[in-house]
Amino acid sequence: MSTAQSSVTPSTGKLVIAWALVGVPLAYGVYETLTRVAALFG
Numbered sequence: 001m002s003t004a005q006s007s008v009t010p011s012t013g014k015l016v017i018a019w020a021l022v023g024v025p026l027a028y029g030v031y032e033t034l035t036r037v038a039a040l041f042g
Helices: 010-041
Strands: none
Touching: none
């Protein structure tokens, strides 16, 4: 018997997709910024 807490609901899937759509470009932007700052000061 699975409980609602341990199962993946459609709203959980939408939440994961939404975070991915925001997090991936954000992580890329942070990475690009850090590499350019390192090139500037290094």
